[in-house]
Amino acid sequence: MLREDKRRELLDNFMRKHEYDESALLEILHKTQEIYGYLDNESLMYVAQSLNLPPSHVYGVATFYSFFKLKAAGEHVVTGCLGTACYVKGVEEIMQAVEREFNVKRGESTADGKLSLFVTRCIGACAMAPSVVIDGEVMGKATPELVINKLKLLLGGNKTETR
Amino acid sequence: MMAAAEKVKVATMWLSGCSGCHMSFLDMDELLIDLAAKIQVVYSPIADVKVFPEKVDVTLIEGAVANDEQLELLKQARERTKVLISLGDCAVTGNVPALRNAWGNSARLALERAYIENADVNKQIPTDVPELLEKVRPLHEVVKVDYYIPGCPPSAGVITYVLTELLAGRVPNMEGKCKYG
């Protein structure tokens, strides 16, 4: 993790590159999320002030688009693709299996903050349906067993590290 | 429409409501006398009849459906009535009785609020009363309803209008006459 002043500097540089142009708000929010992991009220207020935009406008934009997260995600993130092709090929069963196995609801994280489960509407990997994204990597032709095993491996590996 | 000798059989029913709609009905005042010449009240909270009779022509129902007894009564009324009318906002929208619908587990919460939180003595939920439905519903979500008279309460004038039109064999036009609240 970068230090706070370093992160702020990154964000400042990026906004300067866009000349504090309010039309680059989406790009700037993307960058903010990339730097901080999610969009908290503090950074939203900072962006609003820097771009000279009303806070409610910035908040409205940040919550309109599903790509932006206003809450910190878990250490590991699994995202199920709910696109048509994946749906037809049974991604719902995978989602339910993950929910059951790790006691987590979609859109939320496990109590220990280790795993977040999200859904997205189509990642465009439809020919490999059903697809699931685990920590940024696409798993095509996924099955409940494959996903759960992979997640167990990730979470288990983590535990041994912390021990 | 009707033979002069044969009066139209009218029933009224009171479910989960405040009886205000019935009061409004009585507010027709002297018009009630004219009406009495044409109709015969065969079942009503203001008439002492225990069982809903067969072959009723018109039934006016006040109140929403909130418990299993009301549900049964309503279904029975529907089976035995030609024309069923929702009278007042509770019957038409659910209105105040339905406000509890906003909570999950609303039947239980409502009972606890009434019989435990707000009770001074004997804090307990009675077991010998009809069971509350999980959701309070307007009549047309449960049975087919033929006409609607919204209002809290509907004015005597609107009730008169609808009944007069129906008795004259016409379909009431509710434009400009549906005042909710």
Add this chain to the structure above:
Amino acid sequence: MEGTRLKLGDLQKIAEHEVDFERAFKHRINVCCSSGCVPFGAFDVLKAFQEAVKEFGVEKECKVARTGCVGTCAVGPAVVIEPGDYLYQNVTPDKVRQIVRDHIVLGLPVKDMLYQNEAFFKKQHRLVLRNAGKIDPTRIQDYIAAGGYAAIVKCLATMTPQGVIYEVLGSGLRGRGGAGFPTGQKWSLVARSHSSPKYIVANLDEGDPGVFANRTLAEADPHAILEGMLIAAYAVGAEKGYIYIRAEYPLAIETLQKAIAQARAMSLLGENVLETSFKFDVELRFGAGAFVAGEETAILASVEGRRAMPRPRPPYPANSGLWGKPTLIQNVETLANIPLIVLNGGAWFSKIGTGKCTGTKCFSLTGKVNNPGIIEVPMGITLHEVVFDVGGGVADNRKFKAVLVGGPSGGCLPETLLELPIDYDSLTRVGAIMGSGGIVVIDDKSCMVDTAKFFTDFCIDESCGKCTPCRAGLAKIKEIFEGITRGEGNLEDLATLEKASIYIRDASLCGLGQTAPNPVITTLRYFKDEYVRHIVDKVCPADRCFKNVKEVNKQ
């Protein structure tokens, strides 16, 4: 070569030089490195080939190239060896040595690794995807060698803006974003608009679930999009362009960013394009997960950094678009057609496809079909040909039930409509739409009520919330569906569903709401018996619904 400012005549030289350079190789090994193949290890395969040709000492006669998608996304990583267009499927690094040894060194293609579905390519006609899988998208020289940027040179050197528009009008090209508005007419409107500056927005916000043709194009041939934008800018008098792309497409973004940088370095973008007085530059704008942002007026709001809420038209973007200025909004697939139209003439283009719908259309063919992937077929081809010839029929030997054409707001069409030719008007007539080109094959294991509910759910999630019919109406439709699939429906619900759907279609503000009820309307029209069985018999013919109800009852 890169970084030198080019003049109009220089491109020809680069092309010739590249072609000469290519000729030195006997074989070309094209490894598909697009989003469909990368997760299955395409980059490892690429590396393995580079090592294997060295190992066998054939690196002088073999060019190993990273390319875009050939379309057979279900059998990736895919590798094409030229000459002969041998398509190897499911290539893994451990198979690479054998391929190089047998195919390149011994001249014996490895038969059992080859893609066997010849029919997949037979009925396709590749215009937009002309370079997909053939050139390295990260090298501008590859594109130039394939005849790229020759069209903008032709425009700048020999054509007036009006002349370009005339050719586009003559081509009969219609917008590929879904609505099918004639492209030439749109260009004329923007060109005639007097205020300035003017803008171009290239729409790459492919939000339809199940559709990835635009992404494939951007990953395989980014310069075709840029050239299309350049020509459009020249024709309408625009000087700034934005490509609005989904943030969920990192590889396409990277490819486009590289392409823009290369084009700028060679003075194909920027001030004085190819040392002429024409100036045009392109910037990327990222979407952030909003299907509605693909709508023409919503995309403008999003490019301006606002909530992607559509606004009523008029005013049309051609007169009042970005920041109130004339703006040409065009899908990237439409734009990729433009260089070919300029080079070969509108008359040539108008002969492809049908009279009213010229050219080709890219489709993402997915669902329960044997050969899923990206296809490009001439307009007017029948659904039957697409599903059974190109697609190779229904997967797992199941029975065909329906085909959904046009994405989540498309229509579910039954077997009886399979002979329907695919064009804008025929599809609209039967309640489907072209949309952005999704074709999902549905087999007899799927329930049509559940399918319609799924698409309604999608549209509810993606509704912007501005207008009442779409925001509140769709939610009510969903509630009715939930009742039916819980076993609490009654036959009157069907009338309510239909009434509400038609109201939403007619009364909604934008295309999302106007088309959102299509799946409901078409399934009610073509599969009403399935609804009736759910309601009357409490039976789901595909055994998908009532499951949760049963489980709850058991508990």
Add this chain to the structure above:
Amino acid sequence: MSNSTVTLKIDGVEITVPEGTMILKAATDNGIRIPTLCALEGLSNSGGCRLCLVEIAGSPKLFAACITPVSSGMVVTTNSERLKEYRKMTVQLLLSERTHVCSVCVANDHCELQSLANELGVDHVMFERKWTDYKIDSTHDFLVIDRNRCILCTRCIRVCDEIEGAHTLDLKMRGKDTQVIMDLDNNWGVSCSCTSCRKCAKVCPVGAIYVEEEPLARTKHKEIAEFLLARRRR
């Protein structure tokens, strides 16, 4: 502004208005009533509520009168059976989308949605009503927002931005989850930008924003936007 005029027909009446006039204004100025909710004189038009939809001869589509400019020879129908049906449907959807209980609402008898239901004869709602449970924000000294009653017409947002210039209010989320917010979705009481001008309460067509302990008849004043604009133009 050009001085040229346009002649068109609305419901059979020939009307001449300045070029660029919206159908809604052309109709209203000539005594033809088209129901509206989100449109408000003095504010920009949203076109979202869809109540003012009209038919224009020659097009199968419907047009929002508030935002469609007149053109010469246009033949507009404002009250066909289909339009009446659709308006009723719109009102029903608004009534069933959130908790609208007129009998206990501050806006009872002063509510535009309520009077529209009356005018159009919406005697019941064919859809199941949704009973929402959004928390009421009464943290402001005297302004209260009850989002259960909000119909998302965005009048408050537009008046706050365009007339007051504060832009305290905006929308968050999207679709059916859309809500009116203050600043970063803060409680109204801690809003850093609200000027407490109460214009939002004046223009709210329903009982979603109101002034505590003030009769609505006194609060409501939807002509405020037009009035202020006229003062500024002087």
